Amino acid sequence: APQVHAATTYTIGTDVTFPPFVYANSNNKYVGIDMELIRSIAKEEGFKVDIKPLGFNAAVQSLSSGQIDGVIAGMTITDERKQTLDFSTPYYESGIVMAVAPNSKITNLKGLKGKTVAVKTGTQGATYANSIKDKYGFKVVTFDDSDNVYNDVKTGNSVACFDDSAVLNYGVKTGLGLKVVTKPADIGQYGFAVKKGQNQKLLKMFNEGLAKLKKNGKYDQIIKKYTGKAA
Ligand code: GLN
The missing domain is CATH 3.40.190.10 (Periplasmic binding protein-like II)
Incomplete structure (x- = not known):
């Protein structure tokens, strides 16, 4: 059968x-x-x-x-x-970029001195931020999802976040309310x-x-x- x-x-x-x-x-x-x-x-x-x-x-x-x-x-x-x-x-290909609030005057990593930066737990963005935080003198706060990362920047608790260029660039186009200020670093593949x-x-x-x-x-x-x- x-x-x-x-x-x-x-x-x-x-x-x-x-x-x-x-x-x-x-x-x-x-x-x-x-x-x-x-x-x-x-x-x-x-x-x-x-x-x-x-x-x-x-x-x-x-x-x-x-x-x-x-x-x-x-x-x-x-x-x-x-x-x-x-x-x-x-x-798919993506790298890590830094995003700030639309009215922010921070344009580069040096602008993060003495400030707080938001990232998502366990991500490449978090690894990247932790790898440069001592050099640039900033603190890192982590959240479990991207919405909370972006909100922390929008409310001004954090001055910036690090996340995937493919996601933040899409967010900029679709009204996320953040701007991307750096070129992609640590480019990788999904x-x-x-x-x-x-x-x-x-x-x-x-x-x-x-x-x-x-x-x-x-x-x-x-x-x-x-x-x-x-x-
Ligand atoms: N591409 C990043 C990573 O692999 C972020 C993934 C995500 O946040 N979903 O860590």
Whole structure:
């Protein structure tokens, strides 16, 4: 008799608010480049996804402890993360920039002396800020999600924040209410991740699916839809 195999459902952790990669739309549905990529790849490859918007750091921690199967969250592929995670082929490029309030007179890192800067827990932006804080003489405060990071700058508690250029530049265009004052540093690539040595089938399907989306134009269509620019 023919056998019917039910599609496997993989639990995928993601960030809460990281537009244009992941955010809740007005119907409280998680959308963005990462959400469309993972859903389109799942469709191509014949698996199902259960999306868990856990927050960036919590998603990475849950993946490392094997509670979820994968993470897609605008996550930069780094050598440090590669010790505990396996990454897909890259799907987007970004660096770290500094943003300040629109009326701020701070234009560079030297302007941060004696001030406080906001970053998101466990991110490249946080790593970058911590790596230069002694040199430039500023303090770092951390928040678990990007909204709180940006609000801390808007309310004036922090004079600046460090976050991904792909996200802050998008924010500037869509009315976030901050301005970007530096060129991207520490440029890297975003990748989908699984726990090291685990879920290799899922990782392989992600890579195969991504290659198909690049070939059939769907990848370009998704990037264009959310950024207005060709990939
Ligand atoms: N790309 C950054 C990182 O990997 C930020 C990711 C995020 O905040 N979702 O750390």
